[in-house]
Amino acid sequence: MNKNVIRLVIVIVALMISGVIAYNQFLIIPYYLCNVALMISGVIAYNLTKENKKTTIQDVSNIAYVDGYEMSNTSITYENNISKFSFDICNKSNDRKLKEIHIIVNYDDNKEITLVGYIGSSLKKDEVRNVVAYAEDDITNYNSITYEILEN
Numbered sequence: 001m002n003k004n005v006i007r008l009v010i011v012i013v014a015l016m017i018s019g020v021i022a023y024n025q026f027l028i029i030p031y032y033l034c035n036v037a038l039m040i041s042g043v044i045a046y047n048l049t050k051e052n053k054k055t056t057i058q059d060v061s062n063i064a065y066v067d068g069y070e071m072s073n074t075s076i077t078y079e080n081n082i083s084k085f086s087f088d089i090c091n092k093s094n095d096r097k098l099k100e101i102h103i104i105v106n107y108d109d110n111k112e113i114t115l116v117g118y119i120g121s122s123l124k125k126d127e128v129r130n131v132v133a134y135a136e137d138d139i140t141n142y143n144s145i146t147y148e149i150l151e152n
Contacts, residue, residue, distance in 0.1 A: 012036075056146040066149050068093030069123075076140050083135040085115055091123035097151060098123050101131060104146040107139045 057064045060074040074087040085103060101117040115133035123129060 054146055054148045056144050058144050064147050066147050069149060071147055078138045078140045083139045085133045088128050088130050090128045091125055095122055095124045099150045102148040103133055105139045105142050106144045107142040113137055
């Protein structure tokens with residue numbers, strides 16, 4: 001859970017406790033309902049402001065940038081009924097822990113497949129790592145590729 005959401009919950013609980021102490025028994029139920037509404041609106045606001053960590057490219061020869069990461073040298077090959085999707089990822093920002101990358105490939109008349117590239121550890125600034133993911137479908141005739149970053 002995000003630290004901001006935890007802080008919001010702590011504030012709401014503190015308000016609820018202070019409401020029990022400060023108000024008489026007849027106002028406690030409306031007070032709790034207001035606090036719950038405040039907590040729900042805070043969670044909704046947090047979800048609406050989350051940063052989108054995706055980018056879509058139409059050509060694998062293009063370099064893709066997502067949230068401080070650069071994806072380059074992308075290749076898709078199909079041999080022995082297996083597609084191999086390979087690319088280099090470079091961290092262009094501060095040291096960060098990168099869990100995995102979802103590679104969403106739209107291909108052949110709007111079929112879609114999500115491949116998962118596992119990183120599992122931190123990437124230092126300007127460090128490059130090769131990521132490989134496999135699929136049983138032939139995805140060489142792709143329409144678009146979307147990279148989605150999932151950090152720890």
